[in-house]
Amino acid sequence: MIRAEILKELIPIISDQLVVCNIGLPSQELHMTDDQPSNFYMLGTMGLASSIGLGLALAQKKKVIAIDGDGSVLTNLGTLPTIANNVANNFILLIIDNGSYGSTGDQPTYAGKKTSLTKVAKACGCENVVECQAEDTLSVMRSALAGNKMTIIVCKCESGNIKVPVITMDPVVIKDRFMKEVAIGRV
Amino acid sequence: MLVSEKIVKDFVNNNISFVTTVPCKQLAGVIEELELSKKIYHIPSNKEDEGMGLCAGAHLGGKRSAIIMQNTAIGVTINTLVTLIQYYRMPLPMLISYRGELGEPVACQVEMAVHTKALLNQLNIPTYHFHKESDVEELDSILKYTFMCNKPVAILTDATFWKGY
Numbered sequence: 001m002i003r004a005e006i007l008k009e010l011i012p013i014i015s016d017q018l019v020v021c022n023i024g025l026p027s028q029e030l031h032m033t034d035d036q037p038s039n040f041y042m043l044g045t046m047g048l049a050s051s052i053g054l055g056l057a058l059a060q061k062k063k064v065i066a067i068d069g070d071g072s073v074l075t076n077l078g079t080l081p082t083i084a085n086n087v088a089n090n091f092i093l094l095i096i097d098n099g100s101y102g103s104t105g106d107q108p109t110y111a112g113k114k115t116s117l118t119k120v121a122k123a124c125g126c127e128n129v130v131e132c133q134a135e136d137t138l139s140v141m142r143s144a145l146a147g148n149k150m151t152i153i154v155c156k157c158e159s160g161n162i163k164v165p166v167i168t169m170d171p172v173v174i175k176d177r178f179m180k181e182v183a184i185g186r187v
Numbered sequence: 188m189l190v191s192e193k194i195v196k197d198f199v200n201n202n203i204s205f206v207t208t209v210p211c212k213q214l215a216g217v218i219e220e221l222e223l224s225k226k227i228y229h230i231p232s233n234k235e236d237e238g239m240g241l242c243a244g245a246h247l248g249g250k251r252s253a254i255i256m257q258n259t260a261i262g263v264t265i266n267t268l269v270t271l272i273q274y275y276r277m278p279l280p281m282l283i284s285y286r287g288e289l290g291e292p293v294a295c296q297v298e299m300a301v302h303t304k305a306l307l308n309q310l311n312i313p314t315y316h317f318h319k320e321s322d323v324e325e326l327d328s329i330l331k332y333t334f335m336c337n338k339p340v341a342i343l344t345d346a347t348f349w350k351g352y
Contacts (some may be wrong), residue, residue, distance in 0.1 A: 002250065020244070040247065044270025048240030051232075055244020055252070059205060078233025082241070086230050171275045179247055186249065 001134035002160035003096045004029045007067075009138050013145060019168045020053040020066045020184060024044075024103030025094070026098060028164040030067070037177035041167055047076030050093050054083055057091035063145065064090060069096040070111035077120070083152070086127030093152045094137075100159035118154045126152050134158070190217040190323055190349070194282065199226045201330040203253050203280070205245035207231065207238035211257040213284035213349045218255065235260035236267040239279065246277050251334065253280040258303045258343065259285070259296075268310060272339045279329055279339040285316070290346035305339050314341040317348040 001128050003026060011034045017088055020040045021027040027041040050073065053066025064102040073079065073095055083093065099112020109115050132140045134157035144151040167174075188196075194217050198206065207230050208218050219228045232238035235256045242252035262282070272279050286293070287300025305316045313336075315329055316322075326342065333340040 044274060045227070045236075045240070045267050047235065048243070048267065048271065051237050051240025052244040052247070055205070055246075056248045057243035057244070058230070058241075058251040059245040059248025076234075076237055078237050079240075082230065082237065126235075132194075155197055175275045175277075179249070182248060 002158050003069075003098055003102065004162045004164075006096060006134055006155060006157060008033055012142055013138070013142055014065055017145070018056065018062055018064045018178075020049050020056065020064065022049040022068050022072050025161055025164060026067055026069060028167055029162065031122075031167050031169075032164045035179045040178045041174055042167070043152070043167060043171055043174075047072045047079075050079045050083065051076065053093060053110050054079070054086065054088060054091055056182070057088035058086060060186070061090060062182065063092065064088075065092045065094060067094050067096065069102065070099060070117055071101040071109045073109060073117060074109055074115075080121050080124035080126060084121075084127070087150050089148050089150050091150045092141070095152065095154045096143065096157060097154050098157050098159040102159060102161055106159050106161070112159075121152050121154070126150075127156065128152065130170060131156065151180075189216070190320060191220040191324055194326060195220045195224050195227070196328045197330060198253060199224060200327065201251065201334070202307040203251045203330070204228060205230070205242065205252040206248045206255060206339040207241050207252070208255040209235050209238060209257065210231075211286065212345065213286065213346065214255055216258070217282070221255075235264045235333075237284070239264055239267045239272060242279055243271055243275070243277055246279075253282065255282045256282045259299045261303055261306050262299065265306070265310065267284075268312070268339055276337045277339075278334045278337045280333045281339055281341050283341055283343050284349075285343035288345040288347070290351050299309065303343065311342050312339050314343065317342060317344045320348060320350070341348060
């Protein structure tokens, strides 16, 4: 399975959740398949989806899913100690680990070689790290959503991309509709 | 009142409740003061661009956030300032230690100091420079201005302001 197939399979259970999505193809795939005000697409700044997701989870009570990639986590590796030491039990970080920089032409990452992001996350102090194969992502995400515990999911999958259009939506529109979605029901 | 107490008090009075820091010797006092504040969630970050991501997330969650860092971080964060904070129009007060100014003992710090204002100017970031202790009186207005205009705003604080730290 490749990332686009995993995202498509996850949509029924993440569509009504707050999702912060990584720059490039992941955001474009999510946008094409299931555009929602509850999706925050990153149009720039590689590596910060997990940081934005954590900040959002710490700032309010709703569940937050950050969809990240192995390349992006490697870019911002300092995020894992920060996540470990600032536990937000409404936060789920999904690292789609296809061992490659998908958006830039599938160049290999170190996560596809000797480096295990699962072990790195654990060594950083993250307490609930689940590594799974692509085919099991749906059930792992379902359990994470049902639980009330910060979860890091490292989903090992194949590299590969589908053709998707770029996102032409204005960033301020993306932010505005997302913030309204976050604020619904806030007391 | 100590300058650090005044800074944190102004943060709290402007409803800033989420602050990230990357330490600098000059900022040690204000970071200590933040830790003492019950109204502010202090989240140290490992790099300043990571910190800006955390602040962006808190902003999306409806909280007012701020970052405290050294001027060397301008070199680290240009892409994040431009493609995240400015592109999505997020307010972000940046309390910055202005290393490499008068009183600086470390020569290397001057190398970044000479570029600091030019870079901020190039990025169209409103920039204030605290040199005398009384300059801190303007902080409250600067914070209000930041959340009025939804921009990153830089407050450079030099060694003279911190009394040689």
